[in-house]
Structures are given as structure tokens and as C-alpha cells.
Amino acid sequence: MNRIQALLSAIRKEASQPVRLMEVCGGHTHSIRKFGLPGLLPDTVCLLSGPGCPVCVTHTGFIDQAIHLARNYPVIITTFGDLIRVPGSGESLETARAKGADIRIVLSPLQALNIADIETKKQIVFLGIGFETTAPSVAATIKLALERGTGNFSVLSAHKIMPPAMDAIVNQQSRIDGFICPGHVSTITGSGIFEFLSKDYGIPCVISGFEASDILESILMLIRQITKNEPKVEIQYRRAVRREGNQKAVRIMNEVFIVRDDWWRGLGIIPKSGLIPGGMYAGFNTLQRFNVPEFPDTGSRGCRCGDVLRGLITPRECKLYGRTCTPDSPAGACMVSSEGACQVYYRYQT
Amino acid sequence: MCLSIPAKVISINGNMAIVQIGGLMIQACLDLVEDIHEGDYALIHTGFIIQKISDEEAAETTRLIREIGNSNDLP
Numbered sequence: 325m326n327r328i329q330a331l332l333s334a335i336r337k338e339a340s341q342p343v344r345l346m347e348v349c350g351g352h353t354h355s356i357r358k359f360g361l362p363g364l365l366p367d368t369v370c371l372l373s374g375p376g377c378p379v380c381v382t383h384t385g386f387i388d389q390a391i392h393l394a395r396n397y398p399v400i401i402t403t404f405g406d407l408i409r410v411p412g413s414g415e416s417l418e419t420a421r422a423k424g425a426d427i428r429i430v431l432s433p434l435q436a437l438n439i440a441d442i443e444t445k446k447q448i449v450f451l452g453i454g455f456e457t458t459a460p461s462v463a464a465t466i467k468l469a470l471e472r473g474t475g476n477f478s479v480l481s482a483h484k485i486m487p488p489a490m491d492a493i494v495n496q497q498s499r500i501d502g503f504i505c506p507g508h509v510s511t512i513t514g515s516g517i518f519e520f521l522s523k524d525y526g527i528p529c530v531i532s533g534f535e536a537s538d539i540l541e542s543i544l545m546l547i548r549q550i551t552k553n554e555p556k557v558e559i560q561y562r563r564a565v566r567r568e569g570n571q572k573a574v575r576i577m578n579e580v581f582i583v584r585d586d587w588w589r590g591l592g593i594i595p596k597s598g599l600i601p602g603g604m605y606a607g608f609n610t611l612q613r614f615n616v617p618e619f620p621d622t623g624s625r626g627c628r629c630g631d632v633l634r635g636l637i638t639p640r641e642c643k644l645y646g647r648t649c650t651p652d653s654p655a656g657a658c659m660v661s662s663e664g665a666c667q668v669y670y671r672y673q674t
Numbered sequence: 675m676c677l678s679i680p681a682k683v684i685s686i687n688g689n690m691a692i693v694q695i696g697g698l699m700i701q702a703c704l705d706l707v708e709d710i711h712e713g714d715y716a717l718i719h720t721g722f723i724i725q726k727i728s729d730e731e732a733a734e735t736t737r738l739i740r741e742i743g744n745s746n747d748l749p
Contacts, residue, residue: 350675351676376676378675431721432720433720454676455675457675457676458676458719461719464706467705506676507676508717511717534677563735570707570725572708573706573724576705663675
């Protein structure tokens, strides 16, 4: 019997009572559907997708601000490819680029900084999205920009942190029996950021890796915690996560960014859940350099991304899913990202 | 989005390293980690090394990816 069969056998044996487990990270949502795990698990184990896809929770107004900048100022917008097809209120970065806006895809914020060194007559705006995994890389890039004296680089930040969103989910959601916690967020932060969930709310947490056997082992660990009624934070993904995290990366993130209240699709405004450059780095906030209006979050008519992100419905329960909303022609952000629940469901037809 | 992949550090020049992911060589910045040396394995995210990992840990991740039959995804 291989490891996956052994884990499934143990889960089937031990999952005697119905449990609702939420995978918070979009990477886990992708893996769970890619490997077809829901079809292998007993009916007692229900998996819900959470708000851990940065593209999916980002405001349409953020896309509108980027397009406004590209159209009205001598600016080059640099972005991870993940954002390029996300619909704003009117159009996406991709369609704006097709109409002449200078919008470039980068794989690293350092590439955006390098563009700033070459294109000295233009302002380079990097679209900062991502959770604690990504924010330190952007923070380190801003530090380098300050050290080099690069005056034409700034970050339009929609960076967010996970614990306030998980707190909001617990308070808004009917019932979650356990969290499959994000792996690479925890590589940076360590396991301590989830302690409040087990201590204050009595919810078991397991930090999981991304392979099929990682996720199945995490589910088994959660079931055992639930059965024994001993909620705690355990690390299954020991290959990449230390209890103390990467303290240097956390230090750099905290040095460059300050927290602010931020808006999440589906969850609304969550206090102290967003990050923007602050202190001696505040000048690297794009919004301090340009007069950019606030754009409201419009969303698409009928789109239920917000309910999907809270685990209230599965993508198939949205009337647009598979009809007017497909990966080729997405109505909502959850159909755009390869980690968005809607695209993952559509792609793997699970 | 939060994907990180294991890579081997081939060479280091200042705060930048050349790392190997499968047959691919890419640049990665060392600013977020301490005590990284040539020959080490590490997790790479958006052009930065975010964590040093042991040889066994890198091999374990590679083995798990192989186990599920996704040889195309191999680091």
C-alpha cells in the first residue's frame, strides 16, 4: 500500500463524524482539485475554499487605478502575470495594454526595479499583490530602491495579511471545524500567527504542504485533533515551515510596511489587514506620488465570487459559472486566477 | 500566487545567486535569508530565496511530486 492509499484508509476509518474543513490558500484549492481528492475522501469530510487567492480578493478599483495611472501619467505599470486578465469595472490590464497602455509582466519585483534603472524618464509603478509570502520580496525591493536612490519606482499596494481575514471568516461563517493553513505564508511567518484560532475559537489548525499526500496527511491530523477535542496548531509541512518562520523576512516586511484597514472581496473592510509602505518608505507608495481617484468596487452583475470566497457556495451554485463566466471570458476574479476556486472547478470539472 | 519551488544554489555574487530549478538557471536575491552557501537547497518565490531547506527536504518534495506522477512539474 502506498502512502496515499494508507492515508485515505486511515481517514475513512477515523472520519466517523461530519467535518467541515477550510483550505485557506488558493494553492491548496488548486492541488485538491488537480489531484481529485474530494472524490477519494469519505462523504463525512467536506472541504471548503477560503479567501487565500490574492488576485481573487483584490478590489476592481485597484485595477481601475492602475489603468488610470497608465492612461494619464508617463508611467509604466509592472505586474505579476496573475493580475493581467482580472476585470476592472470596465476593462482589464490586458485590454488596456492592447489599446496602448505600457503594462509589462514581471516575475519578480526586482525586474520592475531594473526597468526603473533603464527607463529613467518614466515612473515605474509595481502592482503589489500577495500575502505574507510575497510582501517581504516587495519590501526588500523597496529597501533596495531607497539604497540605490531610485526615484522613479513606487508600489501601488494591495498587499494583505492572512490572520485578520481568517478571524473575519470565523466570525461570518456558520461553522468551520478545522483549517488547512497556508504553507508558504507560514514559511515566512512561522506557526504562531494561527495560535489565536485554536486558543480563542477552539479550531484545529494544520499547516500543510501542497502535494496530495501532504494534504491528506493534514486532513488526517485535523480529524485526529477534532476527535480528541484538542485544538492546536500543528505543522505537517515540516520541509518548508519552522515554528519561528523566517525572522529576517518578517523584520524587513515590518520595517517597510505599515498595516491599514483594507477591503477584501466577499469579506468587506477588515481592520488592519492590508499593508502599505510607511515611515521612511512612505514615499514609495504610488498614491503619494500621483493624484489617483478612488474607484468603487463594482464587481460583475450576478457574480458571486464573494460568496465563493467565504465558502458559502461552491462555484457551480453561481448562475454565471460555465455559462457567461469561463476562463476564456471571466466575469469574476475567481475565474481568472489558476488558484481561484471557480477556475479550478472549471478546469478539473470536479 | 504563494507558490514557492525548491532550487539548488549554484553560485553567489554579492546579494544575488544563480539557482537551478530542473534544467533552468535563474537569478534569485539573497536579501531575505541568512547563511546561504553554494550547493545549498532553498525555496524560491518571486525572485527571492525565502527559506533554506536541507538536501533531504528538497529530495522529499521532489519525491512527492514524482509519486503523484507529475514529472513535468519537477523542480
